[in-house]
Amino acid sequence: MRECDWKVREFLSKMLTRVFVFLILAGLAAVPAHGFSPEPADVVKQFQETLVTVMKQAERLGYRGRYQQLESAVLDTHDIPFVARIIIGRYWNTLSPKEQALFVQTFQELSVATYASRFDGYDGEQFRVIAQKPLPREKVLVETRLIQSNGKQRQFNYLLRRVGETWRIINIVVDGVSDLALKRAEYTSLIKQKGFSALLAKMRAQISRYENGQE
Amino acid sequence: MKGCPQRSRCHLLVATGIMVGLIVVVGCAGPPQPRPEAYDPLENMNRSFHVFNTKVDELVMQPVVDAYIDWVHENWRLSISNFFDNLSYPNVIVNTFLQGKFRQGFVDTGRFLINTTLGVGGLFDAASVFGLEEHDEDFGQTLAVWGVGEGPYLTLPFLGPSTMRDLPDLGGSALTNVFTYVGTPVLVAGVAATSPLAVLAFIDKRARADRALRARDELALDSYVFTREAYRQHRTFLIYDGNPPMPELFAEEDLQIFEDLEQEDAVDEHASVRQRKLHEDLPTLEPISTLHRVEETAPVSVKEALFTAPLP
Numbered sequence: 001m002r003e004c005d006w007k008v009r010e011f012l013s014k015m016l017t018r019v020f021v022f023l024i025l026a027g028l029a030a031v032p033a034h035g036f037s038p039e040p041a042d043v044v045k046q047f048q049e050t051l052v053t054v055m056k057q058a059e060r061l062g063y064r065g066r067y068q069q070l071e072s073a074v075l076d077t078h079d080i081p082f083v084a085r086i087i088i089g090r091y092w093n094t095l096s097p098k099e100q101a102l103f104v105q106t107f108q109e110l111s112v113a114t115y116a117s118r119f120d121g122y123d124g125e126q127f128r129v130i131a132q133k134p135l136p137r138e139k140v141l142v143e144t145r146l147i148q149s150n151g152k153q154r155q156f157n158y159l160l161r162r163v164g165e166t167w168r169i170i171n172i173v174v175d176g177v178s179d180l181a182l183k184r185a186e187y188t189s190l191i192k193q194k195g196f197s198a199l200l201a202k203m204r205a206q207i208s209r210y211e212n213g214q215e
Numbered sequence: 216m217k218g219c220p221q222r223s224r225c226h227l228l229v230a231t232g233i234m235v236g237l238i239v240v241v242g243c244a245g246p247p248q249p250r251p252e253a254y255d256p257l258e259n260m261n262r263s264f265h266v267f268n269t270k271v272d273e274l275v276m277q278p279v280v281d282a283y284i285d286w287v288h289e290n291w292r293l294s295i296s297n298f299f300d301n302l303s304y305p306n307v308i309v310n311t312f313l314q315g316k317f318r319q320g321f322v323d324t325g326r327f328l329i330n331t332t333l334g335v336g337g338l339f340d341a342a343s344v345f346g347l348e349e350h351d352e353d354f355g356q357t358l359a360v361w362g363v364g365e366g367p368y369l370t371l372p373f374l375g376p377s378t379m380r381d382l383p384d385l386g387g388s389a390l391t392n393v394f395t396y397v398g399t400p401v402l403v404a405g406v407a408a409t410s411p412l413a414v415l416a417f418i419d420k421r422a423r424a425d426r427a428l429r430a431r432d433e434l435a436l437d438s439y440v441f442t443r444e445a446y447r448q449h450r451t452f453l454i455y456d457g458n459p460p461m462p463e464l465f466a467e468e469d470l471q472i473f474e475d476l477e478q479e480d481a482v483d484e485h486a487s488v489r490q491r492k493l494h495e496d497l498p499t500l501e502p503i504s505t506l507h508r509v510e511e512t513a514p515v516s517v518k519e520a521l522f523t524a525p526l527p
Contacts, residue, residue, distance in 0.1 A: 118433070155457070175452060176453075176459055177444075177445050181251075182444045182448070185253070186436050186444070187436070189437055190437055206436060
């Protein structure tokens with residue numbers, strides 16, 4: 001009887017161990033699966049957290065340091081090639097593939113440089129995600145507020161687009177002013193009046209202005 | 216007039232009736248859909264005034280405002296802003312009622328009374344403590360709510376961005392500004408103002424815009440277009456009381472267009488080359504206002520071209 005009892009115990013303990021190991025493995029499998037397809041609001045949160053972190057260390061990092069930290073953050077959360085294409089509207093198709101690539105590259109540098117230059121200090125600001133609203137054609141609006149230290153709030157709304165498994169920011173609307181619409185008006189007007197190379201030169205000049213003005 | 220012994224009272228009644236009727240009728244109209252592209256037929260003139268304003272600002276206003284911000288403590292500046300806001304608040308109240316927002320109108324009236332009394336002539340925003348929030352209304356917004364289109368974009372000398380629809384408010388806000396009735400002449404042009412209070416009002420206004428203007432100078436590739444678009448979008452934001460109907464609606468359409476183009480690219484490797492060819496044929500000197508329309512129709516014509524036009 002005793003031996004039999006022992007065998008049952010051994011069997012039970014082995015089974016329990018296996019179940020336990022299986023559960024852990026299943027749990028591990030589940031976590032990355034969730035991590036790989038973040039919600040749109042998570043993408044925005046991730047970016048805003050990086051922004052605040054960089055703002056807090058702004059002086060220590062300097063312009064170069066901020067640029068490096070923000071470059072990966074912007075690339076991870078924004079769909080820069082898409083935005084670049086939208087903001088020059090119909091002129092996109094008038095450019096050669098080489099010019100298109102050059103424009104996207106320059107626009108990316110300018111976008112990161114703008115962040116690195118603008119977010120150069122911390123004054124107790126906080127971001128808060130308010131809502132996430134689905135829009136037609138696989139777009140999502142994430143509404144957030146920037147709460148300033150004096151208690152005043154500003155609307156920061158992000159428009160995201162599905163890119164494969166994840167979501168990417170394609171527009172930021174601050175107190176009703178859409179970054180995409182603003183840039184689009186500026187860029188198309190510049191190309192129309194002065195041509196593509198003049199636009200590119202202006203963008204380059206802007207980037208070096210940020211670089212020189214901040215160090 | 217036998218049934219109406221007191222003529223003036225009768226007239227008042229009729230006038231009120233017409234007013235209420237007007238509000239009810241136009242209240243149904245609602246603001247027209249905001250235009251995605253600016254209507255800017257006077258761009259050349261506007262651009263000259265923009266350059267002029269920027270120069271005046273750089274030479275006169277910026278140094279004054281810099282000194283003002285340096286020398287006057289933030290709390291004092293806040294009180295000065297509150298004071299001028301309160302003086303011009305009757306304009307907000309009148310326009311809130313004209314837009315048919317009666318509840319908000321009574322709240323705004325309460326706000327004005329509280330700030331004028333408890334807030335010591337408006338120096339302190341006491342009403343906000345009681346939860347009576349500040350609103351931003353003017354006659355330009357009222358006209359929009361009544362269904363009037365924004366009209367051509369304007370840059371006014373000394374005063375900056377405006378539209379045809381926002382012009383009448385210049386007179387309206389002067390009429391409803393308490394300033395006008397306490398013996399201080401408010402000159403709309405601002406620069407010619409002789410009263411120290413009016414000068415202070417102008418400095419206060421410019422100081423409040425200082426951060427936004429600095430941001431513009433840092434961000435803009437084309438200062439004129441940046442100012443115009445930011446102004447127009449912010450006006451839409453105010454007209455809809457902070458909830459405009461998706462300012463990126465037009466971008467949304469674009470997104471679809473570009474997605475279509477991407478798909479076409481994927482289907483036909485030569486598509487982009489052919490599209491380029493087609494776009495080269497488009498006239499390059501269309502006014503900005505038609506650009507959007509061209510883009511909207513472009514994909515369709517590209518498709519047609521792919522099947523019908525003989526390629527070289």
